[in-house]
Amino acid sequence: MPFSWLVLIILAIAGVGYVLGRQRALTSAGGDSRDLHSLPSYYGANVAMWAIVPAAALLVVWLLAQPYIVNSRVLATLPDTVVSDGGSVSLVMSDIRRVADGLDLAVRDGEMTGAEAAAITSDVREKLGALGVALGSEVSPEVLEGAQTYRTLNATGNLAMSVLALLIAAVGAAYAFRQSHALFRARNVVERGILALLMFAASVAILTTVGIVFALLFNTIEFFKLYPAADFFFGTNWAPSFSGRGGASDLGVLPLLWGTFYISIIALMVAVPVGLFSAIYLSEYASPRVRSIAKPLIEILAGIPTIVYGLFALLTVGPILVSMFGQDTVGWMSGGTAVMTAGLVMGIMLIPFVSSLSDDIINAVPQALRDGSYGLGATQSETIRQVILPAALPGIVGAILLAASRAIGETMIVVLGAGAAARLSMNPFDAMTTITAKIVSQLTGDADFASPEALVAFALGMTLFVLTLGLNVFALYIVRKYREQYD
Incomplete structure (x- = not known):
């Protein structure tokens, strides 16, 4: 499922939850909003918040963690000679990702089926000949196998992410929907959620600044281990x-x-x-x-x-x-x-x-x-x-x-x-x-x-x-x- 579709579905769940949560709260008060603890919009906002926030947190963590996990799994399947003969790990992974993108493009354009892209055959290598020229080198069997593993792991991860995100959004909306009754303090919950969101935004800004400073500091220390600080600060020649x-x-x-x-x-x-x-x-x-x-x-x-x-x-x-x-x-x-x-x-x-x-x-x-x-x-x-x-x-x-x-x-x-x-x-x-x-x-x-x-x-x-x-x-x-x- 495309990521944009996933986001739109989660937003749709939140929108439906907003309407249903607001309506349920009004119904529990006999249609009179004066009998509610909070304004009706707070009950709807509470359902929407429970649908969006946990799912969004899962997506952020998953998107940050999946590349590292997939790369480590792919590298574990490659022989040591691939890295030693083909260059650094980053260059080998770059080739694997480009071959995987070529396989995806070939499947989307109808040049090969998904089953062909997942199989290691001479036909697949021949169809990727043009891709090998574009890469500036031939596609080795090990790189092709790594690209197919990369595609499989990414597809599995994306599917699992989509299913879990939608499940969490639905469960969160259902949980908040059941809370939507006249005595529920929806305004307090929503305002605490907004406060937590603001604190998170401030923390991200502060942590980003701290990360930049530490990145500069550690590399500066490494520089001064190789070059005298006095010559750097007082030298008159560059x-x-x-x-x-x-x-x-x-x-x-x-x-x-x-x-x-x-x-x-x-x-x-x-x-x-x-x-x-x-x-x-x-x-x-x-x-x-x-x-x-x-x-x-x-x-x-x-x-x-x-x-x-x-x-x-x-x-x-x-x-x-x-x-x-x-x-x-x-x-x-x-x-x-x-x-x-x-x-x-x-x-x-x-x-x-x-x-x-x-x-x-x-x-x-x-x-x-x-x-x-x-x-x-x-x-x-x-x-x-x-x-x-x-x-x-x-x-x-x-x-x-x-x-x-x-x-x-x-x-x-x-x-x-x-x-x-x-x-x-x-x-x-x-x-x-x-x-x-x-x-x-x-x-x-x-x-x-x-x-x-x-x-x-x-x-x-x-x-x-x-x-x-x-x-x-x-x-x-x-x-x-x-x-x-x-x-």
């Missing part, structure tokens, strides 16, 4: 060689940190004045009609994909800067990829972050402060400079720090606009690179995760994580202090 477990590689992070901060500073020099001035205009000077048009137009910038900004930097901003500062003019810039190119475009991308957050913060300043300033004879511009901005300054600083953390973590604009050179230079028209760009380059291609040149990406990620986390914590601290003062 030159990975990939010539054999890092023996000739220089992996100093300082050039990457310098490029990251240099580009981010230029971006903030563009985004902060433009974003802050636009926020002041929208909140203090613009009419409601102008504000309703201008604010969404500014925030459209936040919805543009960063790859589009990167192409804009590469194809438009870079050539413009070369024509202004290139070899034919002042000679400061030798190519379109430079710190200035990436910084200007990144600053444009950050304008809506600074503008929108600053606008909300300025609007949160109490109107009484404005009225008091006007009452003392101050003009509107004097009120903005001497009352509103000082009152909103902590929140504005928090918005700027959040934009800075966004700039530090940007990748595509840097890859396309700043170049790939890791250097310590004060010239903003030189090509440089950042931590994020080097993380991409270190993990692109056939990376040996036992080498420092690949593991350094995790150390770079951990460094970037600590930097952005520090900025975010500092920004949230300032915003919290602001809220405590003016709420």
